Amino acid sequence: MSVRIVRTVAELRALVAGWKEEGERVAVVPTMGALHEGHLSLVREAMARAGRVIVTLFVNPKQFNSAADLAAYPRTEVSDAARLESLGGTMVLFAPDGDEMYPPGFSTGVTVTGVGEGLCGAGRPGHFDGVATVVTKLLLISGADAAMFGEKDYQQLQVVRRVAQDLNLPVEIVPCATVREADGLALSSRNVRLSEAGRACAPALARALNTAAGRLSAGAPASGEIAAATRAILAAGFERVEYLELRSAADLAPLDTADRPARLLVAAWLDGVRLIDNVEVRAAG
Structure with a gap:
């Protein structure tokens, strides 16, 4: 099987440490699952840029403003893994549960002003705090040299760029073009x-x-x-x-x-x- 599923921070860090000792370059693609061709285009870009690829699958509760929206968000890990298998190559699917990402007592957050304000930041208060917090954790956990983000979520891309720059995270943030249906609808x-x-x-x-x-x-x-x-x-x-x-x-x-x-x-x-x-x-x- 070319996709290895990892569920704990400790296991992923141990894997990455081994890759780094071998001189491997690591790329990460953060997702919330329900993978479609837009996500797969990010994974292909990651595969082109690094010998080791991590795809994260975590439906992040901290970036949802509505409990109903969170509950309705599709969770399709089995089909997501199959889609990744179809790409060939070897990659890791990091699929932690909520307690692994936010253990009891978790009380730290990352807030980005400026690019995080207005637009989606106005309509979804706290959304980008949740995005910035989980992305910071995923970048640190994965030890990635490069991280792929789609331009469809352009404000999110700018928030992530700001986080990486301001916190001196040693990772290249790679913007990837929006993937669309034949009739122009952005994939989502x-x-x-x-x-x-x-x-x-x-x-x-x-x-x-x-x-x-x-x-x-x-x-x-x-x-x-x-x-x-x-x-x-x-x-x-x-x-x-x-x-x-x-x-x-x-x-x-x-x-x-x-x-x-x-x-x-x-x-x-x-x-x-x-x-x-x-x-x-x-x-x-």
Whole structure:
């Protein structure tokens, strides 16, 4: 079997120590499971960059704002392991339980201001504290030289970059492009919760972003394009748009025009499911 399942910090650290003694480079792909092609693209990138790959599978309770959302999150370890097997090679699946990651008495957290504020940070108070805390633990536990993160969760990527930089963690944070369905919908574990009708209208999110991004790159003011994109998303059948904002790609500062490399980021609700996406916006001119 090419996928070895490890459940304790001690066992994983012992494995990594052996790899390091052999001079191996280690890459880690943090996930919450329910693996799809987007996750597998991160694993392939990790395999290309390192001789040893760790995929983590931990549904982190500290980053959920809703007990119902946490309970509904898919848990599919057996099929996840099978998907990893299909990639070939040799890797470790680190799948700890809650007590292993947060033993009794656990009382430490990591908070990132600036890039962790606004956007998803506003709608999900404490979410990025949970992300920053668990990612810091996973990076330290894994001893990884490189860690793969998808650009679909762009604010999360910036939070993780900030953590690694500020805490001097000896790991390279590798951004990986968003993987999309043929109709443009960004892959997400939450997509399976959409109804057939919802799935049919979901690609309108990416279409609206791309249309607005093109106009913003041509110098259009953000206010008008954001209003137009919001109308298009709602007209397609989304229940509400939680946010749709133009932000600097480097530090997520709010922008009125694309006067520097930027990202257009959105969170919107469809069938009671919260979908996020973002697209690159080239600097105008």
